[in-house]
Amino acid sequence: MxxxxxxxxxxxxxxxxxxxxxxxxxxxxxxxxxxxxxxxxxxxxxxxxxxxxxxxxxxxxxxxxxxxxxxxxxxxxxxxxxxxxxxxxxxxxxxxxLPLDIHPEIGNNVQLARRLGIELMGGLEDGNANSLAVWGELPRAMPPNAFSMHIDHCLSRSPLHIVNDSVSSIKRVGLCTGKGQDYIDLAANKLLDAFISGEVSEYTTFSAREQGIHYFGAGHHATERYGVKALGEWLADNYGFNVSFIDIDNPV
CATH class of the missing domain: 3.40.1390.30 (NIF3 (NGG1p interacting factor 3)-like)
Known part of the structure; x- marks a missing residue:
């Protein structure tokens, strides 16, 4: 082509x-x-x-x-x-x-949710059809430590878990891959049990502790591996391109 x-x-x-x-x-x-x-x-x-x-x-x-x-x-x-x-x-x-983050078929958010078994319900930004942060539900509630291990197993990366002891189980989860930690406040306002992103800021800790929500920092790179991989597979499957996904290790 x-x-x-x-x-x-x-x-x-x-x-x-x-x-x-x-x-x-x-x-x-x-x-x-x-x-x-x-x-x-x-x-x-x-x-x-x-x-x-x-x-x-x-x-x-x-x-x-x-x-x-x-x-x-x-x-x-x-x-x-x-x-x-x-x-x-x-x-x-x-x-x-950002177009790759939010795409409804192969986007980073959708791919991460599928990998974690989260059924997406909608965006966290009310009135924005292209919401950068989304939320959904697990098929069954999980204890916070078990959910942390689930993320580790699915992404091959142990997440940073900021614990909120007031929430004993996790079912409703918000997420925004990469540098999406600022959306934790919208997730807390929606009374979600947990929020997942790639990075963490100093204030993320206190947002989680003081607003009744768990936070999981699962890595910028680790949460954004799957969108571009899926895009390449879409090109190969539909247009016959020879595509190779190369995962260059990045611990951040």
Missing amino acids: NNFELEVLLNTFLKPQEIKDYCLNGMQLEGKTTVQKIVTGVTACQALIEVAIEDKADAILVHHGYFWRGKFEALKGMKYRRIKALIENNINLYAYH
Whole structure:
């Protein structure tokens, strides 16, 4: 497929024009005209680029690309080395941020919920059809420690668990992958039992302790592995692309 036609295909499926984002969604760097072999990953780090070069990939498709609004950097150092490697090897770079988080079929939130066995019920942002945070229910209530072990088992990563002793079982759960810890207040207002995100802030502890909710920080990378992987599988299944998902370890 032509590289610009692939961008149109991805834009049609992910609809970046429908959500306000702070990064450039779509093709971030133009490479070879024809794309057949694609490497997918969470972040366009140097290690992922090196795998793509070794695999002779035509394109890299990621959740975290390079160009973020309000962040203007000279092309030197780490950023120069990354872009230089892509240009020298004629590799296209596509990146989708928030559109990949919220997509109702292959998005990070949906994929995480499925992996944890949570049936999604709706968004936490009332009146926003593109709510970045969602909530749902487990098929049966679980003790908090058991739910923590469940997350560990499903994601192969032990979560940071901020305990609230006033909540003895967990059934109604909110979640927002990546850097979504600020939505804990909306989850508490909805009287949910727990909230899951990737990262944690200093104030997250007190929000959980004082508002009757458990918080699970399960890792930015760990919670956002599954959307881009599912997107690559969608491209392979429906359009015949040769797609490889590469999980570059990141403990954060």
